[in-house]
Amino acid sequence: MKKNFYWILTPIILMLLILLLNSCKKDNLKSLTLQEKIADAKNWYINQAKNTSNHLSTNEGDSILIKNEPEWDKIQTEILEDQSLAIVIPVKTNLYELSQKEGELNLVISYKDSDKKFKMLNHFKENVSDTVKLSPLKLYHIAFPAIHNNANTEAKVKNITVDDEDSVKYKSLKLNKLQSLGKLKENLIMTAGCTHHFWVETHWQDGIAVSETWTYLYSTGCAGGSGGEHEEQYPTPEDGSPPSDIDPTLDSLSKIIKNHCLSGPQLSSLTELFGRFISGDGNTEWACLHKKQYDMMISKGAKFSFCTNTNMSAQQSYNTVNNTFNFQSDFSLSLTNTFEHEFFHAYQDNFLTNGTDQYAIGSNGNYPNGYPNIEFETALYGDIIRDRISQDALNNSNVPQPIKDEYVVWLNSITANNTKYPKTFSDFDGQYYYFMEKFKQYSGYANMGAIDYNLKPNSLLNLFSTSNCK
Ligand SMILES: [Zn+2]
Numbered sequence: 001m002k003k004n005f006y007w008i009l010t011p012i013i014l015m016l017l018i019l020l021l022n023s024c025k026k027d028n029l030k031s032l033t034l035q036e037k038i039a040d041a042k043n044w045y046i047n048q049a050k051n052t053s054n055h056l057s058t059n060e061g062d063s064i065l066i067k068n069e070p071e072w073d074k075i076q077t078e079i080l081e082d083q084s085l086a087i088v089i090p091v092k093t094n095l096y097e098l099s100q101k102e103g104e105l106n107l108v109i110s111y112k113d114s115d116k117k118f119k120m121l122n123h124f125k126e127n128v129s130d131t132v133k134l135s136p137l138k139l140y141h142i143a144f145p146a147i148h149n150n151a152n153t154e155a156k157v158k159n160i161t162v163d164d165e166d167s168v169k170y171k172s173l174k175l176n177k178l179q180s181l182g183k184l185k186e187n188l189i190m191t192a193g194c195t196h197h198f199w200v201e202t203h204w205q206d207g208i209a210v211s212e213t214w215t216y217l218y219s220t221g222c223a224g225g226s227g228g229e230h231e232e233q234y235p236t237p238e239d240g241s242p243p244s245d246i247d248p249t250l251d252s253l254s255k256i257i258k259n260h261c262l263s264g265p266q267l268s269s270l271t272e273l274f275g276r277f278i279s280g281d282g283n284t285e286w287a288c289l290h291k292k293q294y295d296m297m298i299s300k301g302a303k304f305s306f307c308t309n310t311n312m313s314a315q316q317s318y319n320t321v322n323n324t325f326n327f328q329s330d331f332s333l334s335l336t337n338t339f340e341h342e343f344f345h346a347y348q349d350n351f352l353t354n355g356t357d358q359y360a361i362g363s364n365g366n367y368p369n370g371y372p373n374i375e376f377e378t379a380l381y382g383d384i385i386r387d388r389i390s391q392d393a394l395n396n397s398n399v400p401q402p403i404k405d406e407y408v409v410w411l412n413s414i415t416a417n418n419t420k421y422p423k424t425f426s427d428f429d430g431q432y433y434y435f436m437e438k439f440k441q442y443s444g445y446a447n448m449g450a451i452d453y454n455l456k457p458n459s460l461l462n463l464f465s466t467s468n469c470k
Pocket of ligand 1: 341345375378
């Protein structure tokens, strides 16, 4: 018996040794040359694409295969600051023939050691004179925005529209978890004769379709006149209430939206922004905190307006008096970090008994006392939940380095090195107003109202003490 046992064991040990040697060998591989990286990326992509099929589908139930053929001989590359490689490949496609639109499709691959990602970037040309060519670098940044490390990578297709070289707008509406075209048809047709077209990626495993991702492309025949802009109307949440099992994102936004003054594509962007925000962009702690605030507002029946305001200098704002989120541009509609800040302002407004109207900038442009409190509390919220690399509250070249350092030490201390939240005012070690003073002095609030020493960060403390997010 014993002898037999060793006979079995010896080959296993040998195999383990070989595996170990192999894995050591892998680690020791010399870094690849550019050509080798490109070849590796190409193989990787072909392997990925093998398990995906793409269709142009409508809510009427039509579905046509989109044929894509990357032109590998027209490859362009760019090495980024972090040493990752951006690879852009033009794609020959029948999408434009099918849609009867002019356009350009690019495959963008982000290649960094073992971390590879790809996106298909669709650019419908709005008019014939639209001849703008985007640089590989720009295409890369549109495909993989650096807003968050954990940006949603689920949909492999993204749409861009380009007005001029400096202003790039992109839109994509993901309708995940759609089970069937029949259901889509039932729930999303809002106007007779109005057809919505989607790019549908189907992912296959062993011959079985395991998931579908829908990206909105364009609409035809919808009400709103002959203007191209109006044709792009995507059905708004107000037009009907899509059931939550179909699109939880659209549904969670629809619960807090009172009205909006956004175009169809802008509403698509807002829907995507809100979806990313509420899911914490993949960070479970942030998702938990965002959801906590959202749930509190739902329980209070809070509703908001969403608009654009091209006159303001900030990317986004929350108007506490008319409960409106304003976005400066289409680009502003993509910024989740900023939205987190503005959403917290809405939380303050709903949490405090009398709201925050009294701290709003007056119509005469005057800043009321307590204004720095509201802003510092919000900046501190962002700083507590984020790493210590950049600080919202003292992220300013005017701030002397020793004060920045002191602030970081304090942040680490009140969070026990990122392991807990401050939950009572005494958890701030008596330094809360000290750093608010520095914030007021150095971060542009010197002439924006006085600090109200009776106004404690109660919204923040309530959020942290009632949530189990950390
Ligand atoms: Zn603010």
